[in-house]
Amino acid sequence: MKKIVRFLLYTVLLVIVVAGGFVGFLQVRGIPKYDAPQIPEFKAEATPERIVQGTKIASVQCMVCHKDSNNRLTGRFLSELPDNFGKIYSANITHSKEHGIGSWTDSELAYFLRTGVRKNGQYAPIYMPKFAHLSDEDLKSVIAWLRSDDPQLQATEKPTTPPVPSLFTKFLCLVAFKPLPYPTAPIAQPDTTNAIAYGKYLVTGRYDCYTCHSADFAKLNMQDPEKSLGYCQGGNTMLTLASNKIYTANITPDEKTGIGNWTEDDFRSAMHESKNKAGHPLRFPMLPYTALTDNEVHAIWQYLRTVPKIENDVNRQYNIDLDVPQTASK
Ligand code: HEC
Ligand code: HEC
Structure with missing residues (x-):
């Protein structure tokens, strides 16, 4: 005994x-620091067309996370991320040579945006998205915008607050979050006349809808987005501006729990006017996608109709008071 x-x-x-x-x-x-990578040459010559296109992509993809309360892209606390990732702050990406990206080369920016690895090998986990599937042309446009005279990017001498990742994030960096391989061949612009192929590119490359809309940030497959757990089925937990839990919507064509019984017009007003078929205004962190052209909205719609239906009844919590933090739900 x-x-x-x-x-x-x-x-x-x-x-x-x-x-x-x-x-x-x-x-x-x-957070792992890898050997300093061999960075392939990437040139992003600025043209007026690229700056326009880059500004549009950045208005959807970069500004929301990097903008401070003074409309400068010096970084902020990302309160909308589920807190199991830690206390996450985005970085100063203004022209400042000391605190921003003023001294980064085009190649270093391209390498980091595609893989998540900086020139010194320091890795940025999931909370900085990776643009592995963005076409070379769109990536050049984003970099041309980063170099442009957009007032939000004017050199601002404000140091970045380093993120404080949780143990969970550190654990995920050991088992799941790894730097993405740098593409070995150029990534072509999609064929904008093939709506389904173009829509797939927009959902998985240019606008990354699938990251929020799949089941779980920790189970995303960034290499092959359509293989992410619960692709587009929603239910991923995020936080509203008032720190209430909000669950992303099911955007698969399931008739009962997704957007299977929507019309293209319903979808267009969700994108452009930020309200859903039932008339509910769509809440942060879902943003109005006013910058999207009708052709882009049409392509996304056509593509989403081809995504496998998943029945997943997301708790939409339309009753939550968004202005009062609900400490009980955290
Ligand atoms: C979901 C929020 C989010 C979005 C969207 C986002 N970023 Fe970031 N970004 C971050 C966070 C958080 C960090 C800090 C990561 C770290 O320290 O590991 C970061 C870091 C960076 C850095 C590294 C800066 C440095 O000094 O090391 C660059 C460059 C950058 N982002 C550019 C961009 C660009 C360009 C876009 C759009 C194409 C973008 N980011 C979109 C959250 C975001
Ligand atoms: C930052 C995370 C995030 C990104 C990126 C995002 N969404 Fe959303 N989306 C949400 C959340 C959260 C909701 C639920 C909002 C609510 O309940 O008020 C939502 C709601 C929706 C709805 C409403 C569905 C319904 O049944 O009410 C549609 C449609 C939608 N998103 C499509 C998209 C598309 C298309 C993209 C890419 C162009 C996209 N979303 C990108 C977070 C996101």
């Missing part, structure tokens, strides 16, 4: 020591 008790005690102690050691290892390891 005594022997068994002692054995159990030692086993428990051993488990505690091993688990403690693992936690300590994760804490010390932090």
